[in-house]
Amino acid sequence: xxxMRRWQVALAGIGAVCTAFTNAIIAQMDGDALTVPDWNLAFxxxxxxxxxxxxxxxxxxxxxxxxx
Numbered sequence: 001x002x003x004m005r006r007w008q009v010a011l012a013g014i015g016a017v018c019t020a021f022t023n024a025i026i027a028q029m030d031g032d033a034l035t036v037p038d039w040n041l042a043f044x045x046x047x048x049x050x051x052x053x054x055x056x057x058x059x060x061x062x063x064x065x066x067x068x
Contacts (some may be wrong), residue, residue: 013050013051013053021046023037024037
């Protein structure tokens with residue numbers, strides 16, 4: 001399976017999403033009206049993680065994936 005070769009990159013994406021959404025949720029639920037969650041950062045991390053899930057490691061050649 002190809003995704004097994006890029007588990008480090010996927011783990012970085014999962015970590016980024018978890019961190020961003022956890023911080024936003026904590027800011028939303030803390031009871032302080034002056035605390036504003038940064039949902040833009042959370043969704044930016046989500047889209048960056050999607051890109052990381054699609055990334056391939058440098059050790060995998062384009063030819064082995066069928067790309068010319």
